[in-house]
Amino acid sequence: MKINLLSADVYNKIAAGEVVDRPYSVVKELVENAVDAGASEITVEVEGGGKKLVRVTDNGSGIEKEDLKRAYSAHATSKLSCAEDLFTVQTLGFRGEAIASIAAVSRMKILSKTAGSDAYALDCTGGVLGEVRPEAGANGTVVSVEDLFFNTPARLKFLKSDGQEEADVTNMMARFLLSRPDIAFTYLTNGKVKYRSFGDGLKSALAVVYGGGILENCYELNADKHGIKISGFIGNQNFSKPNRSYQSLFVNGRYVVNQTVAAAVTNAYGAYLMKRQYPFYVLFLEIPPEIVDVNVHPTKADVRFADNQIIYGCVYSVVSAVLDGNSRALEYLADVPKAESVPQTAPVAPVPEIRSTFEKPVVPPAPVKMTYEQAKKELAFDISSVGGKGTEPRFFEPSVSADLEVRAPLSATEEKREEKKDFFAENQRILREAEEKEKNARATQERIDPNNLVYKGELFRTYLIYEIGDAAYFIDQHAAHERLIYNRLRAKWESREVVSQPMLIPYVLNVNAQEFAFLEKNFAILREMGFEIDEFGDTSVRVSSVPVDLQSIDLKSFFAEVLSSMESLRAIKLADLIKDRLATSACKAAVKGGDSLTEEEGRALIVETEGDMGLRCPHGRPVAVKMKKSEIEKLFKRIV
Numbered sequence: 001m002k003i004n005l006l007s008a009d010v011y012n013k014i015a016a017g018e019v020v021d022r023p024y025s026v027v028k029e030l031v032e033n034a035v036d037a038g039a040s041e042i043t044v045e046v047e048g049g050g051k052k053l054v055r056v057t058d059n060g061s062g063i064e065k066e067d068l069k070r071a072y073s074a075h076a077t078s079k080l081s082c083a084e085d086l087f088t089v090q091t092l093g094f095r096g097e098a099i100a101s102i103a104a105v106s107r108m109k110i111l112s113k114t115a116g117s118d119a120y121a122l123d124c125t126g127g128v129l130g131e132v133r134p135e136a137g138a139n140g141t142v143v144s145v146e147d148l149f150f151n152t153p154a155r156l157k158f159l160k161s162d163g164q165e166e167a168d169v170t171n172m173m174a175r176f177l178l179s180r181p182d183i184a185f186t187y188l189t190n191g192k193v194k195y196r197s198f199g200d201g202l203k204s205a206l207a208v209v210y211g212g213g214i215l216e217n218c219y220e221l222n223a224d225k226h227g228i229k230i231s232g233f234i235g236n237q238n239f240s241k242p243n244r245s246y247q248s249l250f251v252n253g254r255y256v257v258n259q260t261v262a263a264a265v266t267n268a269y270g271a272y273l274m275k276r277q278y279p280f281y282v283l284f285l286e287i288p289p290e291i292v293d294v295n296v297h298p299t300k301a302d303v304r305f306a307d308n309q310i311i312y313g314c315v316y317s318v319v320s321a322v323l324d325g326n327s328r329a330l331e332y333l334a335d336v337p338k339a340e341s342v343p344q345t346a347p348v349a350p351v352p353e354i355r356s357t358f359e360k361p362v363v364p365p366a367p368v369k370m371t372y373e374q375a376k377k378e379l380a381f382d383i384s385s386v387g388g389k390g391t392e393p394r395f396f397e398p399s400v401s402a403d404l405e406v407r408a409p410l411s412a413t414e415e416k417r418e419e420k421k422d423f424f425a426e427n428q429r430i431l432r433e434a435e436e437k438e439k440n441a442r443a444t445q446e447r448i449d450p451n452n453l454v455y456k457g458e459l460f461r462t463y464l465i466y467e468i469g470d471a472a473y474f475i476d477q478h479a480a481h482e483r484l485i486y487n488r489l490r491a492k493w494e495s496r497e498v499v500s501q502p503m504l505i506p507y508v509l510n511v512n513a514q515e516f517a518f519l520e521k522n523f524a525i526l527r528e529m530g531f532e533i534d535e536f537g538d539t540s541v542r543v544s545s546v547p548v549d550l551q552s553i554d555l556k557s558f559f560a561e562v563l564s565s566m567e568s569l570r571a572i573k574l575a576d577l578i579k580d581r582l583a584t585s586a587c588k589a590a591v592k593g594g595d596s597l598t599e600e601e602g603r604a605l606i607v608e609t610e611g612d613m614g615l616r617c618p619h620g621r622p623v624a625v626k627m628k629k630s631e632i633e634k635l636f637k638r639i640v
Contacts, residue, residue: 023050024168029098034058043186049165059140062114068122074100112141126151167517174209175255181205222334225314235280237272242564260308264315448611462593470629479617486586486618498530500545507543583618
């Protein structure tokens with residue numbers, strides 16, 4: 001076997017597959033470079049979902065003329081100088097792969113100017129460099145990326161639609177606004193401003209991303225626990241979201257998705273969340289760089305902690321204390337005067353403290369300092385069920401999954417919350433079982449001629465009694481009527497003969513960019529169902545009409561169910577949602593148990609069933625129960 005030495009053209013395209021897989025990753029890498037350059041103003045422009053153009057303009061330090069060519073080289077960076085620097089990384093970028101990888105699969109241009117010098121530009125097409133040339137420009141850097149993946153059509157083919165790609169870019173930009181609220185960001189898509197922040201703090205950035213009403217539903221944290229700073233906002237006990245797209249975690253300023261922290265927050269909310277609801281949070285963790293490894297993922301999308309137990313325990317204890325309102329909560333909430341801490345008098349073990357080497361001074365009194373071992377001991381209860389090996393800091397893979405259940409004993413109130421059912425999932429199971437039972441019953445159940453039924457009366461104003469030959473039939477009037485209404489509604493929907501009912505006041509649903517893209521993708525299906533739905537602003541939708549048979553539908557809960565299907569492992573078919581709502585509507589419209597029917601009304605109901613005694617209501621209950629004369633005589637011991 002012959003071993004070939006790959007050319008720069010080939011290995012740069014391979015590297016691009018790891019670092020730059022989609023337009024949002026191009027935006028991520030370029031904005032991170034702008035942040036690292038010390039920019040206070042950053043503008044991001046996207047066209048065609050980022051496939052046609054991504055342009056990032058900043059007022060940072062700029063690139064010297066002689067470094068422009070070097071900037072396109074693989075593994076060229078200004079942020080590291082030796083291997084030891086990897087263990088104290090404090091910049092967002094550091095590998096020096098991004099520019100070379102992006103340039104290999106696009107038409108790229110860098111225009112840059114440093115203070116006190118002229119501006120210069122350098123183009124690169126598919127990895128082939130042009131010549132450095134003078135060009136007009138302000139202090140800072142402008143990076144333009146056009147025709148992404150133009151020379152790798154196989155990669156281009158697998159990109160999502162422009163709308164879907166734009167939604168992911170928008171989602172990434174929202175994270176940048178939140179992670180660096182001190183920077184003024186302007187984000188435009190196809191020439192239209194989506195976000196504009198002014199660098200005036202986190203509360204302002206939250207309002208830009210989520211709307212002005214978000215703050216009244218959140219607690220603001222400002223905790224320092226064992227040298228780990230935890231700050232930001234978490235939703236209150238009654239504020240949750242239908243998917244995880246409203247969760248943001250920043251570790252030392254870097255946006256990551258980390259299962260250890262996600263599990264800690266989710267379990268802290270355990271007693272307060274209905275199923276398929278997720279916590280809202282924007283959390284910042286400041287951790288000493290020597291106990292966190294950022295060099296574990298090609299796109300730096302996750303980090304690895306020296307000890308997951310300490311991180312889990314700190315986050316869990318802070319969030320749960322605030323939600324449960326215990327005595328420690330005041331120590332962790334922002335804008336609450338902290339009580340004077342009592343210095344420790346116990347001997348301190350000679351183990352290095354988990355203290356940050358770069359943290360900013362805090363207003364005294366400072367929190368009690370603890371050693372690593374003392375911190376683990378205090379957190380023992382909180383993390384007793386969380387795995388981890390050894391006691392010394394060392395890097396290992398996270399041992400806590402996002403679905404891990406770690407909870408203290410529940411109070412009576414919390415147990416009641418836990419007993420709340422996931423009604424939609426339960427109804428879907430019941431509907432499926434009912435349909436299967438009905439099919440089986442119809443295969444064996446006789447059909448009778450309704451005209452041969454002899455009316456014998458009613459029982460408990462709920463059951464109609466009929467006699468035919470040597471058998472008696474007990475008909476549940478509510479179940480029968482409910483099934484008939486459900487069949488009519490479902491037939492209309494399946495044949496798309498749905499009539500829409502205009503709403504006096506349209507329903508407006510505000511969502512984030514990813515949710516909007518998901519809804520937009522399903523607009524056609526929703527319209528076929530009878531919903532008149534369209535775009536209403538940047539990331540809002542307006543519902544002007546609903547199916548006439550579902551006039552009483554709770555749109556808030558309906559769309560919460562729709563948006564929860566964004567969770568890939570639990571995708572809900574819109575058809576199933578409609579079946580569930582049709583069943584509910586039929587149940588409400590049907591004659592109830594306790595309603596007295598005349599003989600004529602009862603017979604009309606039976607005639608409409610066409611004598612099918614195998615029917616079941618949409619929730620699985622039988623419509624009719626048959627008892628033979630012999631069965632009744634056995635009850636009275638007439639026969640044995």
